[in-house]
Amino acid sequence: MLASDDKNSLKRTPLYDLHVSLGGKMVPFAGYDMPVQYPAGVLKEHLHTRTQAGLFDVSHMGQIALRPKSGKVEDAARALERLVPQDIVAIAPGRQRYAQFTNPDGGILDDLMVANFGDHLFLVVNAACKDADEAHLRANLADVCVIDSLSDRALVALQGPKAEAALAKLYAAAPAMKFMDAGPHEVGGIKCFVSRSGYTGEDGFEISVPAVDAERLAKTLLENPDVMPIGLGARDSLRLEAGLCLYGHDIDTATTPVEAALEWSVQKSRRTGGARAGGFPGAEKILAHFDNGASRRRVGLLAQGRAPVREGALLFAGEAGGDPIGQVTSGGFGPSLSAPVAMGYVPTASSALGTKLFAEVRGQRLPLAVAAMPFVKNTYKR
Amino acid sequence: MTTTLYTSDHEWLAIDGDVATVGITDYAQSQLGDVVFVELPKVGRTLKKAEAAAVVESVKAASDVYAPISGEVLETNAELAGEPALVNSDAQGKAWFFKIRIADNNELGGLMDEAAYKAHTA
Known part of the structure; x- marks a missing residue:
């Protein structure tokens, strides 16, 4: 039996007990024991997220802080630009951007979110890639940044048309946030990192919460009758309808961002003729795809x-x-x-x-x- | 007078003379989740026991349904094309999959009665 299929070797998120108590059907995913669905089922969970609000446990994903040794966040941003084809320097404080780690062949090692928290960068990466991503960051950015793996934090996503109202009960300024705003905020008295983003195509939020407070926050959100717990099954059908890539399936080390139709995520400043053109792994191939087509x-x-x-x-x-x-x-x-x-x-x-x-x-x-x-x-x- | 028998693969067969009506059990549909598509065998096809006869798909995955016995497909349930969710709401009633002419009565010997099937899924 493969280690990843062995229930005993699976990791648990801080919300594991809550999933079991809610009747979650637990399956192995990226080394974690995760709920694929709850008793409502994938179909109802999917539709509830589109019409009301869904709460997803995505604590298996990696959360990493890049802290500039100089104290200047721009130094961390410039350093990260060595590894991604995105304009990281231009991410304003309190804003977040979608990015990809590329390899020397122009393929994609992982896709990620990068937020500017004012004095450091906050990254969210895929669960299956997080160890490799962290090693990649250490190998390439250790001269400029302290790479801090935030393994003591959980991550939940609150998605759907009722997400704003549900979060506003715990964080009054939630409605003032715009898509891709991100920063540290108190939610229900808990020190969280909140971004207005997600993986469903719906309006919504992703909330990074200290592991010790995760269950309390999740339970409080679920007390709202509009909010239903949603498993990985509906997460997949929601992101598929939204046309969003799943790493390891729609994008991988053999696909360039241009082949993957992710040109929108590569800013002009990093393309041919831009102020900081190239300078990321696989730039020659990726820029050739931009210039000549794939x-x-x-x-x-x-x-x-x-x-x-x-x-x-x-x-x-x-x-x-x-x-x-x-x-x-x-x-x-x-x-x-x-x-x-x-x-x-x-x-x-x-x-x-x-x-x-x-x-x-x-x-x-x-x-x-x-x-x-x-x-x-x-x-x-x- | 019909007798209902079960397979260890979670199909049911309602036996009426030399014709068996075949579907998947309520336990099977509860494990599959929301059914969104059912592919049925062509009428007239001769099925051999244990070969893939139908496919039932949930949002997440496709699962084969195997012929529980050998025989010719006499009729299929056209309602399932338009309303696959019948498999969830009435697996052992309106959501029958196909009717088959029993080729070999000896094959029925290996099937379970309701009590044995209940023990099998307990």
């Missing part, structure tokens, strides 16, 4: 039928014969659309909206069309 591209895919087209399904140009032209990297059923949704990589020549393709599912070729993402309109408060 041969393949991540696209949204909508099926014409009812059968879900899942990760791994091969994509074809025609209904019969021919070699595969691409592959589905995420796919399933979108509860809000009440239809199958998928994303995958296709040749750039086949990436125009409306392009008809076929996915092979159980030996049959099912018709799909390239579709705009997000599949469900996002409701961020900009």
